[in-house]
Amino acid sequence: MLSFLGFLMIATFLFLVITKRLSVVVAFVLVAVVFALISGFSQEMGQMMMDGIITVTPTAIMIVFAILYFGLMIDVGLFDPIVARILRLVKGDPLKVVLATAIITIVVGLDGDGSSTFMITVSAMLPLYKRLGMNRLILACVVSLAAGIMNIIPWGGPLVRAAASLQVEVYDLFIPLIPIMIAGLIWTLFSAYILGMKERKRLGIIEPEAFMESPEMAAAAEAGKGVSKMFWFNLSLTLVLMTMLVMQVLPIQILFAVAFAIALLVNYPKPKDQQAMILSHANNFVLISTLVFTAGIFTGVFSGTGMMDAMAATIVSVIPEWLGAHLPLVVALTSIPLGFVFSPDAYYFGILPIISQTAASFGIDPVEIGRAALLGHSTVGFPLSPLVPATFVLIGLVGVDFGDHQKFLFKWAYGSCIVMTIAAILLGVISF
Template structure:
């Protein structure tokens, strides 16, 4: 009975989200309340929901300060000189242009927002592709690959969702994935090299000295001369933050909070300007934090009523014993294709908890299942999915057909997931 109630709860949530009957936040809360009452758990409903909110609170705090920090770094131009010099270096060489596309996407992708990454990178690179007569499907492909791998970062949507839905610390998911993520980025650069070399062979190197590249060179020099002290301060602060995150000297939430306040005070000593900077990024962190807290309510009811346990037991009874210990690997290999069926919220909050609870019965830790999911779903696979609005921002800006984009990108995206899965197994991030 409890298992059936759980399946009905998940099915209802998926229906409401996939067919856009309700927003995700509203669906989380409405479905939680409805099924808690239907199951006769009304008396304990509030306590369950609060337990869920408390569980996801650290994740929400991390999101707020991470978005604020990298948003501030982009605002003050920390990455501008680097991007400008890259663009001036490529000139008329298609190979360099494609490689620069990957590198710039990686840099811009640090903000954790796929849509803004697409807009900034494509705005910078598309004129060069047009001027050189390059294949714009390559632009869309390389940007998608780099942005997809960068979406694994702790303040990106997929990892936040996985952390909230599984009740796992962000650092437990991310730290073991660092070598995996690096391998994905190296594969992206390798893919960019292959695609760029083909374009160079097709078009040759064109002697190109545009007003745009001259202007970018001047911007780079001006940026370095005009704000040298703060530029180097911001760079040192960011590098220090990255090192401390890996070393886990303090909880990730605290490190971001401290780094953001230091950066905000150093760059904008005026309290009014500080407040304006915080408000300028409010939309980004309020949206995703609200989602996380609403998910906490949902997960609180889902687990507190023991529906999740009952569903997992039902699935365990039909999973072959030989397959159970390898469920994390199954999740990794199916994570990319499931982008075509489930939206990020539907997958991470509806499907992943059941998979995790099932795998736990075979001795697989929830963090390992979460890492496996991050190797494809809503990371490498999100620029392929028709269920993710950012995908249409990408193809709209580049000006390519969606079907052609999917066909061109698919084999490179599959390659990325396969490479990362191999490295994840070799490093022990997921069990074989």
């Protein structure tokens, strides 16, 4: 009975979200309440929900301070001189332009927001592509590859969803994935090199005077003329933060909270300006934090009632032993195709917990399932999916057809997934 109710609970949630009958936040709460009552857990419901909220609270705290920190760094122009210098180095060489596209996207992608990464990078690079007559599908492709890899960072969204739905620590998911991200970024730069060489052969190296006089290049030159002492402070602080994060000196939530407090005080000494800065980024972190907390309510009921265990037992009874042992590989290789069917919320909160619980029955740590899912779904695969709004921000900015973009990008994006999957298996991040 619990197994049936569990499947019905997930199906109801997916139906309401995919058909847009309810927002994800509302669906999480109302579906959890209704099915807790139906399953006869009205007395225990409140404690289950609180347990779920407590479990995801560290993740929500990390999201708030990470978004605020990188939002501040973008506001004060930390990345402007870096981007400007890269733009001045490309001259009229299509190969350098494509490689610069990848590098700038990687740098800007540290903020963890796909839409803003697309807007900043495309705004910087599109004038060069137009003036050199380059294929804009390449711009959309390379930006997508780099932004997709960078979306694995904890404050990017997918990893937060995975941590919340599986009720595991962010560190347990992210730290082992760092070398896998590096492998993915190497693939991205390799892909950019191949695409850039094709454009260089097609167009040749063009004299730079024709496009260096444009307003965009003039602005880039102005931004890169010099850097202030504040720039070096912010850069040093960010490098120290990243180093301490990897070394796990303190919990990731505390690292971002302390770094943000220092950055806010130094860059905005007046309390009034500090408050204005925080409020300017409120929209970015309020939505995702609310999502995480309501996900905690949902998963608290889903696991507390025993539905998840019952569903996993049902699935295990029909999965052959030989396939169960390879579930991480199956999840990794199907992560991008499933992005065409399930939105990030539907996949990470509706599908992934069931798969992870099933994997546990085969002796596989659920955290491996989370890592495997992050190799494609809503990371390298999100710019392909019609279910992700940021995808349409990208194609609108670049000015390409969505179908053409999908056909051009798919093989390169799936290549990223395969490269990272191989690296993950070789390094023992997921089991084979």
